[in-house]
Amino acid sequence: MVKVIMPDGTTLNAEEGKRILDVIPRGIGLIAEASGRLLDLSTVISDDLGEIRVLDFNSREGKEAYWHTTSHILAQAVKRLFKEAKLGIGPPIEEGFYYEFDLGGKTFSQEDLELIEEEMRRIVEEDIEIVREEMRREEAIALFREAGEPYKVELLEEIEEPVVSIYRQGEFFDLCRGPHLPSTGYVKYMKLLQVSSSYWRGDERNPVMQRVYGISFPSKEMLEEFLVRREEIRKRDHRVVGPQLDLFSMPSEIIGPGLILWHPKGARVRRIIEDFLVRVHLSRGYELVYSPHIAYSTLWKISGHLNYYRDFMYVFEKEGIExxxxxxxxxxxxxxxxxxxxxxxxxxxxxFELGTVYRFEKSGVLHGLLRARGFTQDDAHIFTTREDLEDEVVGLIDLNEYLMRSFGFEELKVEISTWDPRRRSEYMGSDEDWSAAQSSLEGALRRKGYRYEIMEGEAAFYGPKIDMKLVDSIGREWQLSTIQIDFNLPRRFDLKYVKADGSEEHIVMIHRALLGSIERFFGILLEHYAGNFPLWIAPIQLRILPVSQAQEGRAEELLALMSARGVRADIRRAESTLSYRIRESELEKIPIIAIIGEREMKTGEISVRVKGKGNLGSMSLEDFFRTFGKELLPPDMR
Ligand SMILES: [Zn+2]
Ligand SMILES: [Zn+2]
Known part of the structure; x- marks a missing residue:
């Protein structure tokens, strides 16, 4: 008898010789796992498998098999409809799957995708059994060559193992490690999401493939929830919202990928954030410094970065010196x-320095402001003693909390990366260094009442660290803040201090960036607020709208007055209708609109509309500042 553990934790004892599929109720599992190997449910149960664990859609592996099977269904549908299509690869991804096809230069249209989706549904209805088959590599090469699948042949020719597996479902077969669901009918709700062009294996010398992305779920609700969320994310995409609001652009064809042009409004926001950061740091005992953007590359030789970081660096020669x-x-x-x-x-x-750095990242991994080649870190290095380390970390956590709350983020998730003492030889620093530093990090988090996860073995060779993730308005987690202890650089640069008794000791060094990079943080902020920045950050806080030309003089006076009081305001003259200008201001996501009509001319008041709250009616300027005065200012100046 072999023990089979169901997804809900219940167990049953199964006889050898039967398939896993035959001993569990249909619809309960998707694939199985035994001795660390993933298996099809059609696997025959035997003693040497050991304990068998049945996995469903709630497990990562189950999801991947589900999506992977859907990608095979997609490929089968495409082969049925487009005989000339050549198969690339079709893996599951973070959310969903894709499959690549060479259409000989043609592209898929939206109508094509709909036809393909229809055919996929037919394949699901046919509930075709999915069968694993193992064969010698040469046999597989012959099979795919005969089928006219050159990309599969190419992949097979690079495989080292003598035996490979293919999966068949009806007339369709694919080179694949598996595992897969038992039949196509296991897949329930599917949606093709988009199609993009990409070079075979990411190499521009290769043919262009049509990559079709899709998603699938066991329930209709899950699919609908996914699509709603996807739409929400799409609407918030900073690469769309940013240029729409005229905050920044990234004309990569002209200036190169991963580089940012900050337009006036975006630059305003950035400067507001940077000024806030500088004030807060100065008030918390930091010193502001500046450093050059270039240096002899030997500097990074001393620091040890050049060795393993060179590929990410922009290196050049002048006067024979690198x-x-x-x-x-x-x-x-x-x-x-x-x-x-x-x-x-x-x-x-x-x-502390707002230090702009450049790192060469492959163009394929760049992603708007979130992953750029040039970015500005809110970087600080703290030089301290081992005794003061824990207090310093407490101070850092405090500061981070204050910053995140100021920007409207409440929820933080914390991880400590520690060493793995079993790999002792891979780490710099003494045993005492490590245990003291790790207990300082934990001690600081405990003092601040944080729950944290310990990631053993995740530390860099030169010291442990704390990572803090924030959770945004739609529940996404973003890794931002890092507090990194370093035992390496103080030794490489021989950083010492003189103790009270006159003896010298190595200092402890902390690297920390709390927002991470200004660019990335700006992108996250933009998505978090969907472009509706809080009042203190908004590039234009107040728009003044005279109802007609008769009020334009008064509007100008008001603008001067507001500007003198530090409010970022502007005017839209009465060149179009009031309702048009209100609508326009709302599209620009301006938080407050002040309307001046005939009545307001007489009373000296303004009629106030607030984004998201509607009309507040007329109020005097004193009332306006009583209501909004604090909110208009950065949190540290209220
Ligand atoms: Zn596959
Ligand atoms: Zn550093």
């Missing part, structure tokens, strides 16, 4: 620390 554009600010701050002998009285020394 220079590099900085990919990080650390070595500069270290040189500032090391510019003189430091006494314990000067510690902790906290150096």
């Amino acid at each position: 220079h590099a554009v900085k990919p990080m600010n650390c070595p500069f701050h270290i040189l500032i620390y090391n510019s003189k002998r430091r006494s314990y009285r000067e510690l902790p020394l906290r150096l």
Whole structure:
């Protein structure tokens, strides 16, 4: 008898010789796992499998098999409808799946996708059995060559193993490791989402493939929920909203990919965020520094970055000497620390810089502001003693909390990456360094009342770290803040301080970026608020609308008055109807509109509309500032 564990945790004992499929109720599982291997449910039960665990859609592996099977259904449908299509690959992805086809230069239209989806539904209705078959590699090559599938042949020719597996469903077969669901009827609700062009294996010398993306779920509700959420995410996409609101652009054809042009309104927002950061840091005992954008590349040789980071660096030569554009600010701050002998009285020394760095990332992984080649870190390096480390970390967590709350994020998720003592030799620093640092990080989090997860073995070789993720308005998690202890650079650069008794000791160094990068944070903020920035961040806080030309003089006076009081305001003259201008201002996501009509001319009041709240009616300027005065200011100036 072999123990079979069902997805809900119940178990049953199954006889050898039967298929897993035959001993469990249909509809309960999708695939199975035994001894760390994933199996089809058609696998015959035997003692040597050990305990068998049945997996359903709630498990990551179950989802992937579900989506992978749907991708095979997609490929089968395409082969039925487009005989000339050649198969590329069709894996499951983070959410859903794709399959690539070479259509000989043709592209799929929206109508094609609808036809394909229809055919996929037919294949599901046919409930075709999915069968795994193993064969020698040469046999498989012959099979796919005969079928006219050159890409499969290419893949097979690179496989080392002598035996490969293919999966058949009816007339369709594919080179595939599996596992797959028992039959096509297991897939319930499917949707093809989009089609894009991509080079075979991402290489531009190769033919262009049509990549069709899709999703599938076991219930209609899950599919609908997914589609609603997808639409919500699409609407918020900073790459759409940003240019729409004239905040930034990224004309990659002219300036290269991953580089950003900040338009006036975006630059305003950025400066508001940066000024806020600088004030807050100065008020919390940081010193502001600046460092150059380029330096001899030898600087990063000393820091050790050049060795394993070179591919990400922009390196060039001048006067026969190799220079590099900085990919990080650390070595500069270290040189500032090391510019003189430091006494314990000067510690902790906290150096803060809005440091713009450049890192070469492959164009394929770039993603708007979220992943760019040039970006500005809210970077600081803290030089402290081992004794003060925990207090410093508490201060950092405090600061981070304050910043995140100021920007409207309440929920943070925390992880500590620690070393794996079993791989001791891979780490820099002494045992005492590590245990002291790790307990400081944990101690600080406990003092602040945080729950945290420990990721053992996830630390870099040079020290443990805390990562903090925020959760946005639609529940997405974003990794932003990192507090990284470093035992390596203080030794490489010989960073010491003089203790009270006159002896010297190595300092402990913390790297930290709380927003991460201004660009990325800006993108996240834009998506979090769907472009409706809070009042203190909005590039234009107040729009003044004179009802007719007769009120334009008064509107000008009001603009001057508002500007003098620090309000970011502008005017739309009475060149179009009032309702048109109100609508236009709302599309521009301007938080407050002040309307001046004949009545307001007489009373000296303004009629106020607030985005998301509607008409507040007329109010005096004193009332206006009583109501909005604080909100108009950054949190630290209220
Ligand atoms: Zn496959
Ligand atoms: Zn650093």
